[in-house]
Amino acid sequence: MASRVTDETVFDAMLAVIAEQGYERAATRAIADAAGINEATLFRRFGSKENLLRQAVRRNFAGFALDLDAPGDDVAADLLTIVTYYSRLYETRGGVVLTLMREAKFSPEVAAVLTEPEALLERVDAVILHHQRRGALVTEPPRHTFFALVGPVMMRSIARRVDQRATQTPVDPEAVVRRFLHGHRPDTGE
Amino acid sequence: MASRVTDETVFDAMLAVIAEQGYERAATRAIADAAGINEATLFRRFGSKENLLRQAVRRNFAGFALDLDAPGDDVAADLLTIVTYYSRLYETRGGVVLTLMREAKFSPEVAAVLTEPEALLERVDAVILHHQRRGALVTEPPRHTFFALVGPVMMRSIARRVDQRATQTPVDPEAVVRRFLHGHRPDTGE
DNA sequence: CGCTGATGCAAGCGACCACTTGCATCGGCT
């Protein structure tokens, strides 16, 4: 009874519009149109643009569960879990994620919304620390390790959206982990 | 005669405002204030916001020359040149570069301005290809190599501006290249 | 000294946008 057009539809519409316009440019009118509802309805249902974003982010990234609770003896396996998660995220929602990350800098509105998904990073930190202590990874601030691991994935996602000539090939998480662990020299014993 | 406030001052002001506000939010009024001139003067001198951006970018990134014309036998040395260049760029102008890259996606105005600095990437491609053919690098699309190399640097620059808890430590280009070539396993012979 | 051209100032125009409001409509519920 809530509505003929579900909230999920509106969330998807919003994320889609943000992906191609950015948050600020994403006019509530355009979001409403994309969702197939009236702009007034959108405000009656969600109150404000910020609140709509918050709900959309929450509902969308809650689904992306990262199974990281029990880091084991296998570095490669754990890193693969991480890379796979982020490459899937960037593959499906890359436009939104990057836009929001950037826009958070100057929009407290956006920043406030992003605090929730950021909690995920702490769990990643823990896993990396675990393997550093085991001696399976170079010791350095875990965020550095994280950036080195995920940076390539993320840059390809950025490039796909900026550069025409960039590869459209999706990232191969196994290759990323292998290169990360063994380096980019050919035939180094892999 | 030209003016008491130089064009360079205005360019710097614009890039500074963009770095913290983004291009769209960077109000011409705010730029003019930051430069210490009147908004009307700004338009009389530069015509439009887009043209101002173009001149600012041109003048600012022309200075960043990349010395890459003669790739040699030393992969590490050539990669170091590349990483050093980009880490310097992100260090000093990271806020602007990333913002513009992202905003280019939905603003043809910005995209048009960025075509010039993009030419640089082709020279980087050539160097990477050269070393791939020499057998010093894994063979893959050169842009992939580039992303894997520079991704970590760039992500740290992004993080510095988004995450409070991120490292403020500047990137060490030598370490980046070493890890890139040899991987993140400790003591792999290096 | 008188001209010229670049500047500052203040006001305004037109466009866009988040958000509101009043009213008619329509669907499900009792």
Place this chain on the structure above:
DNA sequence: AGCCGATGCAAGTGGTCGCTTGCATCAGCG
């Protein structure tokens, strides 16, 4: 059937912003 809440529609409000304009000022140059 009759009610009620959610919707669509259209118009509007107030704010921001790119850009313009008219006028006064001020510096350099002959």
